[in-house]
Amino acid sequence: MSARLLAGCLSGSLLILSPLAQAVPKPTQSDAYTVQTVVTGLAHPWSLAFLPDGRMLVTERPGRLRIIGRDGKPGAPVAGIPTVFASGQGGLLDVALDPQYAQNRLIYLSYAEPGDKGVAGTAVARATLQEAGGHASLQQLKVIFRQQPKVSGDNHFGSRLAFARDGTLFVTLGERKQRDNAQQLGMTLGKVVRIAPDGSVPADNPFKAKSDALPQIWSYGHRNPQGAAINPADGQLWLVDHGARGGDEVNVVQAGRNYGWPVITYGRDYTWLKIGEGTAKPGMEQPRHHWDPSIAPSGMAFYTGQRYPGWKDSLLVGALKDRMLVRLALDGERIVGEERLLTDLEQRVRDVRQGPDGWVYLLTDADPGAVLRVVPR
Template identity: 70%
Template sequence: MFISPSRAAVPVSINDNWVTTTVAQGLAHPWGLAFLPDGRMLVTERPGRLRIVSPGGALSAPVPGVPDVFASGQGGLLDVALDPKFATNRRVYLSYAEADSNGRAGTAVARAELVETGGKPGLTALQVIFRQQPKVEGGAHFGSRLVFARDGTLFVTLGERYQRDRAQDLGTHLGKVVRINTDGSIPAGNPFSGRQGARPEIWSYGHRNPQGAAINPASGRLWTVEHGARGGDEINIPLAGANYGWPVITYGRDYTGFKIGEGTAKAGMQQPVYYWDPSIAPSGMAFYAGDRYPGWRGSLFVGALKDTMLVRLTLSGEQVVAEERLLQQEKRRIRDVRQGPDGWLYLLTDEDDGQILRLQPKR
């Protein structure tokens, strides 16, 4: 399927009628957020801590049982997700940067059971179910969002670890979206299963550093958002076996200003649904399915780090038809975006004193 990118034809507007309310603060570079059934929140801190946060904003002590992380550069404890059967199995999934004995690192995924004894939470039965191969030097581009598909399989987004050309190499997990079962085994129907020289976990490839992912409730399909270089941030709908072009095609340029790759299009490589040039540095993605914000049901929300804002994208099917920029006046690095069980949107800020924010109308 070839998708023509819609960026050039889309109107962009500014909306300053929204503000944030601080729900919790004092988090060190929070990265991932998941809501427990009782309304409390699981929040990861990049240095390697997992917290439980009450609806009123009280932070628990660090939850014991978290795996050791490579907390360097962009690495650390990253995303968190609940098992679709959490109510019965109490399983949570963590993505994180993991180092070997030589200091090389890659993205890993572990699952564990969340237990609470005497009001004190902890993780037990920790099991690593996926390790990005190969581990490489450096602290950049771990990707790392976790998203469960409707069939219960788990998508994991993986950066190319600043090893550009290896995003095209099916013998590595660098610059890929992978799909695994909850125990790490390979689901039936993965596009490269049984192909010699290819990693069987791979779902799609040619990605740079996807730090946002969500299932579109209208279609059940995975959407991702990834960082470009100097421009070329992309929203994609990763299809089984498809090549998303990095670094052969891109709408961005190198940080030096020089051209990357061959241009913006090539036969056999997918176009993004949408792209930003210049870059906004996107992280976090959520489709809105509630009623708190009139007219916003079905919108796609993306956080921005460099451009310190929340972006609302209006969709028509699988095309972006308008972009609205919110919270620019607050100048916050938005790392994650989630819809809460109460219908409000919640944001994480990537700061030394990171916060959980709730988006509300200006009074």
């Protein structure tokens, strides 16, 4: 059976798929979960990271970083944030804690960085988070990565940060709506890059020895990956990538691989015109799963806790356009089922995180936006 045809059956709200299935019809809505509001009044919150004491760091796209107390009260904006290009999809994006945060208090931010004459590009900075007298600030801020080149426009910045088991940092980068450049190894549009925490290039990066490629590049052929997470089972990087009209993808991202955009895709242009050469081509990777029509996936997380029956080792993905949380059931690296949750929420889900308490937390992309906790009914 074609990889584009469904090959499963509906069992409750979980769709069971064959190993070849890539796209699935909408499963029955699950109504077993609801949400609790942790904090509201945020301006387009984009990313969430938990501090060791259970408080939360939340980025707001206009360019603010806030610490949310355990009581749900947001603090004043953290001082020292770099200047961001706050337009369209641009602004302050992801936040991540250094793996040794308890010792060094380093945090990492990805953001749309302005350039001369209206151009912009995704950048990553790191800084020490300091707190004193009820105030928080970033100290010793250093930009450790800049997307090359900066271009005009305010779409497709990416960008998620994910620390690998070896301490290196993955950064997902959109192609800034310059499709063909996702295939060009002399620039970092439409790429995943891998850098050391100080911004240097790891010795084993796949293109480091190639004179016609940028050494930071880990993989290429991506469109606008706004979700990334390390699979705790094996340490592999997974990401979700926005398609156009259809063609959203879940990929397991490996060194040096070409993920096809815009040469192959399961989607069409917003004009309904065909994009590229088809859905497959030798030398280009197939997604582990795709959505057609598009759900506009954003943040993602692997769930490892015990709070939700049947969720352990699932992949959770937020959806912007379809305003829901998607649970993908896994069998190793195969996606074997899909459950669509909170479809009555009617909120764009920008980020998904598992908290240290085992609950799942969501960010809603709105102004005002909120931090929500998912709980069984």
